[in-house]
Amino acid sequence: MNRVVLSDQVLLNTYLSGDQSAISQLIDKHRKRVLDYIRMLVKDADVADDIFQETFIKVIRFIDEKRYTDNGKFLSWVLRIAHNQVIDYFRQTKQQNKITESDAGYDILGTMKFSERTVEDNLVAGQIEDDVRRLVETLPDEQREVVMMRYYSGLSFKEIADLTNVSINTALGRMRYALINLRKKIKENDLVLC
Amino acid sequence: MKQMDKDCATLGDANDEEALFLAEVIQGDSELFFLDAYLSELFGR
Incomplete structure (x- = not known):
């Protein structure tokens, strides 16, 4: 059975138009990634x-209160909320042995409150996006290639490996190094992803 | 192969690849996980 995957923007607009089922579809669409992220922490x-659960209660509340402006980064926005919920959890339980607050408050996320973006913040976000795209261009050829194939072309690692005539392990390794390299460049350039 | 089997195989492959991605690329680094999500949305995957 072929299933049409609706974009986040379409699902959000459908929900805001009164279709309650759209928010369930949106949550289901991102459930695994958000849960994986929280479990990792x-x-x-x-x-x-x-x-x-707490994360998506907050997500729905912000959407209902019109405190989310869609900029094509719904998942990133949800992950930031989840991240802050995790920090609150660690503050409450004071379980420093698992992860410190400084570990959880990574540099690339910064401390900007996600729910208080102004027009100026949106302009800054746009500039940061341009900067990140520029940094991707500075990656070594092999790393840039796998990044563009994965994110821009949406290829699987098997397809990337086949097209670049390498093993899937090599393709995965290049992807890992690309992300590590990009993170380093983002920090060196004092960029905060938003 | 029947269409349903093909779809299930595709779904199985996708799940395997996701597990491989988490294990080999992300390796428990939640910051890389976030960066991956950000880049996915930036480049519109």
Whole structure:
């Protein structure tokens, strides 16, 4: 059965038009990634489930209150909310042995509150996006190639490996180095992703 | 192969690749995970 995957923007607009089922579709679409992200931080499945619920309660509330302006980065926005929920959890439980607040508050996310973006913030975000695109262009050829194939062309790693005549492990390795390299460049350029 | 089997195989491959991606590329680094999500949306995957 072929399933049409609606874009986040379409689902959001559908929800805001009164179709409650659209928000369920939106949550289901990103459930795995958000849950994986939270589990990676808290390393406890039950706690992750609770934080997941809290995250999407907040997400829905912000959307209902018109505090989310779609800029094509819905998942990134949700992950920031999830990230802040995790930080709140660690503050409450004071479980410093698992992850410190400084570890959880990574440089590339910064401290800008996601729900208080002004017009100027949006302009800054646009400039940062241009800067990140420029940094991708400065990656070594092999790393840039795999980044563009994955993110721009939407290819699987098997397809990337076949097209570049390398093993899938090599393609995965190049992807990892590309992300590590990009993170380093983002920090060196004092960029904060938003 | 029946269409349903093909779809299931495709879904299985996708799940395997996602697991491989998490294990080999992300390796538990949540900052890289976030960066991947950001880049996915930036380049419109």
